[in-house]
Amino acid sequence: MNYEVTEENGVTCIKINLKRATVDVVKEFKAFLFDVIDNQQKKKIILDLSSVEFVDSSFLGAVVSGLKKVTSIKGDIKVVELQPPVRAMFELTRLYKVFEIFDNKQDAINSF
Amino acid sequence: MDKITLYVPSKIENIHFVSDVTEAFSRSRIKFENEFRETEFMTDLKLIIYELFSNCVLHGKTEKIKITYDIVNNHLEIKIELVGKGFMIKPVKLLSHQKDLSYYPPYPAEIHNDEFILYHDSENEVICKVLGEKELFFKCIKLPEENPEIENLPEHFGIMLITSLSEHFSYTRSEDEVDIFFLKKSIKEFI
Numbered sequence: 001m002n003y004e005v006t007e008e009n010g011v012t013c014i015k016i017n018l019k020r021a022t023v024d025v026v027k028e029f030k031a032f033l034f035d036v037i038d039n040q041q042k043k044k045i046i047l048d049l050s051s052v053e054f055v056d057s058s059f060l061g062a063v064v065s066g067l068k069k070v071t072s073i074k075g076d077i078k079v080v081e082l083q084p085p086v087r088a089m090f091e092l093t094r095l096y097k098v099f100e101i102f103d104n105k106q107d108a109i110n111s112f
Numbered sequence: 113m114d115k116i117t118l119y120v121p122s123k124i125e126n127i128h129f130v131s132d133v134t135e136a137f138s139r140s141r142i143k144f145e146n147e148f149r150e151t152e153f154m155t156d157l158k159l160i161i162y163e164l165f166s167n168c169v170l171h172g173k174t175e176k177i178k179i180t181y182d183i184v185n186n187h188l189e190i191k192i193e194l195v196g197k198g199f200m201i202k203p204v205k206l207l208s209h210q211k212d213l214s215y216y217p218p219y220p221a222e223i224h225n226d227e228f229i230l231y232h233d234s235e236n237e238v239i240c241k242v243l244g245e246k247e248l249f250f251k252c253i254k255l256p257e258e259n260p261e262i263e264n265l266p267e268h269f270g271i272m273l274i275t276s277l278s279e280h281f282s283y284t285r286s287e288d289e290v291d292i293f294f295l296k297k298s299i300k301e302f303i
Contacts, residue, residue, distance in 0.1 A: 020128060020169050022127060022128075022162060022166075023124055023127060023162065023166040023170075024122060024124050024125055024128075025281060051228065054158060056159065056162040056163065056166070057159075057162075057209075057268065057269035057270050057271075057273055058166065059267065060269065061266075061267035061268055062267075064266075065267055067262060067265075068263060068265070071262050078224050078228075081278060083154075085151075085155045085158075088152075088155055089159070092159070092269075092273060092277075093233075093269050093272075094233060094234060094236075094260060097259065097260055099264055100259055
């Protein structure tokens with residue numbers, strides 16, 4: 001499974017089981033994320049990127065799209081365990097200014 | 113001697129192959145002495161090639177894409193050629209004298225030498241200068257820092273990444289309707 005969902009203390013954690021989170025999977029990921037927000041009505045979301053070695057801008061665009069959606073219903077998406085190239089992408093796009101980034105999942109859960 | 117050319121079917125699933133070839137070409141031709149700087153270079157390069165190739169596949173109308181790699185004067189040069197619709201200038205923000213229009217080549221004379229904003233975020237703008245009927249030059253400009261607002265965040269970063277991670281990025285359209293994207297990335301600060 002490319003996306004693994006767990007719940008802890010009312011927080012939904014989506015683990016991305018992909019080495020390269022890129023344009024070829026963006027459509028399915030966006031549909032998955034929107035389903036979690038719209039149909040499953042989850043508002044407190046963590047994206048666990050620990051397995052991801054590389055993200056491209058299409059994938060980040062989908063994450064931004066999810067953030068816009070969830071913040072419009074007073075929720076949030078936080079990201080955890082970024083590998084250096086993924087962290088570099090958040091810095092290049094300045095998205096580190098809008099996403100809270102944590103080194104581990106527990107800290108992210110506690111922050112909600 | 114350094115040049116290689118790759119012909120790849122225009123399919124999005126080939127993007128990882130193209131990225132791997134780009135990386136392998138660079139590692140075989142550039143002598144890196146610092147592992148950290150090498151990783152930085154490869155990350156930049158992967159970001160550039162993912163953006164370039166995916167946009168060519170998504171916006172092209174072609175069966176194959178030609179990619180040429182070369183090393184010239186301490187720069188990695190990448191040229192991508194495809195039969196396409198032409199690069200559409202679609203500004204995200206208008207200057208006071210500009211009309212809310214999109215343009216395909218041949219670009220009309222009244223916009224030659226004009227500059228259009230193709231990307232805008234809280235810290236960067238990407239400008240495209242129209243050099244002629246079938247020629248554009250792109251550059252990324254740093255803006256005074258502001259705090260971004262979530263609702264105004266861009267969802268497409270490709271052109272910003274390409275222009276901010278390379279020293280030169282341009283577009284030309286040939287007489288036989290081939291779209292040619294050309295970029296140069298400096299090597300010397302990474303070796």
